[in-house]
Amino acid sequence: MKFNFRKALCAVLMAAVPLAAAGCGGSDTSADGGKKIVHVGGTVAVSTGTMDPAKEWNGWSAVRYGVGETLFRLDDALQPQPWLAEKAENLEPTVWRITLKEGVTFSNGEKMTADKVIASLKRTAELNDRAVWLKDAVFTAEGNTVTIKTKEPNATLVNDLSDPYAVILDVAGTMDFDNAPVGTGPFVMTSFEAGKSAVMEKNTKYWDGDVKVDGLEYTRIADFNTLAMALQSGEIDVALDLSPESAETIAQSDQFTVVKTPQTRTYQLYFNLDKLTEPAVREAIMYGVDKKTIGDDVLKGAMTPSGSAFLAATPFGDPALKLRSYDPEKAKAVLAAAGYADSDGDGIVEKNGKPLTVEMGVYKRLFNENITTEMQAQLKKIGINVQITAHEKANYLKPGDFEMSLYSVITMPTGDPYAFLRDVMSTQGVANFSRYNNPAVQSMLAELPNTFDFAKRVALVNRIQQQAIDDGAMDFIGFNNMQAGISKHVTGFLTTPSDYYQASKDLDKH
Secondary structure (H helix, E strand, O other), X not given: OOOOHHHHHHHHHHHHOHHHHOOOOOOOHHHHOOOOEEEEEEOOOOOOOOOOOOOOOOHHHHHHOOOOOOOEEEOOOOOEEXXXXXXXXXXXXXXXXXXXXXXXXXXXXXXXXXXXXXXXXXXXXXXXXXXXHHHOOEEEEEOOEEEEEOOOOOOOHHHHOOOHHHOOOOOOOOOOOOOOOOOOOOEEEEEEEOOOEEEEEEOOOOOOOOOOOOEEEEEEOOOHHHHHHHHHHOOOOEEEOOOHHHHHHHHOOOOEEEEEEEEEEEEEEEEOOOOOOOHHHHHHHHHHOOHHHHXXXXXXXXXXXXXXXXXXXXXXXXXXXOOOOOOHHHHHHHHHHOOOEOOOOOOOOEEOOEEOEEEEEEEOOOOHHHHHHHHHHHHHOOOOEEEEEEEOOOOOOOOOOOOEEEEEEEOOOXXXXXXXXXXXXXXXXOOOOOOOOXXXXXXXXXXXXXXXXXXXXXXXXXXXXXXXHHOOOEEEEEEEEEEEEEEOOEEOOOOOOOOOOOXXXXXXXX
8 A cells, every 4th residue: 555645644643633634534536536436444454365255265355345245145133134136935954946136237247147146156166165065956047046955954055145155256257256256246346466455446237226436445454553544644434443542543533433343253262172182271271361351451342252152142142151261260270180280480380390381373363463462461370381373374273283273253154153163163164273073063063954943053052062162172252343444424334243244335435
């Protein structure tokens, strides 16, 4: 991102002398050739290496940028609602019929047909391991309907079709999936630089009405202070994931609105069960972390403490779960019972002459680094020496190059817990970085897709959670509260619990 000196100076004046900054943070369209372009910045605003929504988690960017849309979308209560589809009917446990909306077109003007929808879903099945339920499905197109017959019953099929990996593309009409996928959204990709910027222009053929702005640009700004300055100087119109300190400062200005949105994105604490093998050590760590202090004091409300994988506001955030809540004396007792003692008085316990040291991995994502540093200090008080190993990305988790590590992840990506639980606890799960394998949990996971009764699903999910807690397989520190700073010249920018939906046709800049 190139900074304008005048605007940067204006940002400094804004921070120091609010009245002198009355002309700052404005919406100057002259720099955009008179066009209405909304500029969005964030520490992970552009974090993917490709714009192909069928690969890994890249569909999230396609949906956020307004390039791609799915058959169903999650509302603020995390319930799937029709989007490109009109409705879904469960004809049999393994058979669903999806009726498509009439009049939907791709950004190249091609009509969205049942055959094109099937081609897109089949491509996702081939490329995305999380879409395992699609791999053996049989698709049938008839008029404006798509019938999907799955190999096994799938109670959450409509939820799964809300996942951004299921963005519907014109497969035949896309020449460059990595840089310019052809979707149905209100915006069209014009340029993409992996990890740096994504530039879109309005889709003049958008099927759902006129798009208000001329364009949209997302830019990655890795430093929190630089991000805040870019918003204050008017270089960007929206700043995602502000630091707690920046959010407080920006909220005091009448030029911006700070929107705080509780998300289903948690800070998950992985234990590598192949390396951190002693249950007593994992149990002590769970007792030794003061999550409330991290959320309230360290992050100043930017995190809501939790020991569950799911928000308390959802039916799956069971308050009856028996958690290992903060209790440093209990943590010390657990270690002592396992044979650990501080024999040399240095504050770190030993066993068989070896100090208790745990290697903790961390990568740059939201407030991972802040939380890890605070955990290091807290665990030292119960006698555990935590050595932090910093990584630029989370790619160290899959090969198991850690003993414990934080991971920032959405736990209800489809509005239902199954996809998350399968990914992190199944022996074949793509995010089972703990190497967790409890036969009882595997059996319950196999049962979930066959459980159509909602009350029974809730009970089953909570039994799975409780078993993982009892096993000390993993923990959850708390949920991210996204704080976005938005110029008052911008309207219609979305912030949602699911973290997918941001740009729509109603996004505007005045």
